Amino acid sequence: MSAQIIDGTRLATEMRTEIAAQVADLKANRNITPGLGVILVGNDPASLSYVTAKERACAAAGMLSREIRLPEETTQNDLLNCVEQMNQDPLIHGILVQLPLPRHIDEKAVINAISPAKDVDGFTPVNVGRMLIDEPCFLPCTPHGIIQMLIRAGVETSGKHAVVIGRSNIVGKPVAHLLMRKARGGNATVTVCHTGTPDLAHHTRQADIVIAAAGRPNTLTGDMLKPGAVVIDVGVNRIPDTSRKSGFRLAGDAQFESVSQVASMVTPVPGGVGPMTITMLLHNTLESCLRTCATTLP
Numbered sequence: 001m002s003a004q005i006i007d008g009t010r011l012a013t014e015m016r017t018e019i020a021a022q023v024a025d026l027k028a029n030r031n032i033t034p035g036l037g038v039i040l041v042g043n044d045p046a047s048l049s050y051v052t053a054k055e056r057a058c059a060a061a062g063m064l065s066r067e068i069r070l071p072e073e074t075t076q077n078d079l080l081n082c083v084e085q086m087n088q089d090p091l092i093h094g095i096l097v098q099l100p101l102p103r104h105i106d107e108k109a110v111i112n113a114i115s116p117a118k119d120v121d122g123f124t125p126v127n128v129g130r131m132l133i134d135e136p137c138f139l140p141c142t143p144h145g146i147i148q149m150l151i152r153a154g155v156e157t158s159g160k161h162a163v164v165i166g167r168s169n170i171v172g173k174p175v176a177h178l179l180m181r182k183a184r185g186g187n188a189t190v191t192v193c194h195t196g197t198p199d200l201a202h203h204t205r206q207a208d209i210v211i212a213a214a215g216r217p218n219t220l221t222g223d224m225l226k227p228g229a230v231v232i233d234v235g236v237n238r239i240p241d242t243s244r245k246s247g248f249r250l251a252g253d254a255q256f257e258s259v260s261q262v263a264s265m266v267t268p269v270p271g272g273v274g275p276m277t278i279t280m281l282l283h284n285t286l287e288s289c290l291r292t293c294a295t296t297l298p
């Protein structure tokens with residue numbers, strides 16, 4: 001079997017076209033432009049590349065993006081002040097503090113400082129809590145992007161067995177919740193595996209859908225799959241490659257060659273989950289702007 005590739009770039013373009021039309025409509029009818037505030041601390045090349053991609057996507061959708069770039073040695077207090085400045089700025093509807101932050105900064109304190117009403121990453125305790133009890137909230141972008149991908153690729157989740165590899169706050173925990181909730185793209189039976197799981201393959205071989213979010217290349221290989229399973233690869237691993245100008249190539253958590261021989265569908269890296277994550281950030285920023293309009297305009 002050779003798996004069908006779920007083209008994240010194409011699905012993301014489809015959604016971004018819909019978002020851009022709504023942004024244009026807001027501008028024309030209400031003279032309001034959704035705005036995203038981005039804060040980047042330090043010089044991590046991967047973070048810099050993510051932030052650049054997010055800002056470009058904002059501009060392409062007709063949104064405003066404002067960036068604050070701070071040096072690695074920025075104090076926690078200075079960072080908290082920047083977050084507060086964006087909390088107060090009426091032109092900013094969504095705030096994103098790119099993670100990870102330098103080690104001397106308390107990441108939780110910074111996330112807690114973001115106004116839940118502008119938390120388009122869906123990382124604050126208020127939004128996480130609301131998500132868990134199915135109340136209106138901003139859903140975290142990568143998990144929400146994965147669900148949208150499954151829906152738009154025509155993958156049935158209801159009644160299926162989904163295995164999530166990884167238990168991070170950003171991907172593993174929230175995607176497990178979205179897959180199990182009683183909603184479109186959910187209603188699955190979910191198993192969460194992690195570094196404490198003794199026999200990972202025992203679990204993945206029973207899965208109809210595998211979400212690989214371990215952050216380690218080759219975590220999932222073809223022999224660990226049931227024939228016909230759907231594989232969503234969330235990994236973005238930089239593998240040194242001297243034959244490339246950049247000095248590295250990107251690889252997912254799944255071993256693409258063997259997995260694509262057994263799975264029915266698989267997401268590529270790059271060009272899979274990544275573009276969908278950025279798209280859901282645009283979606284949340286637009287949503288936040290629409291909520292502001294609803295509360296401030298007649």
Ligand code: GUN
Nearest residue numbers: 096097098099100121141
């Ligand atoms: N670092 C890796 N993924 C993310 C994300 O989705 N949002 C933020 N803010 N930082 C990240």
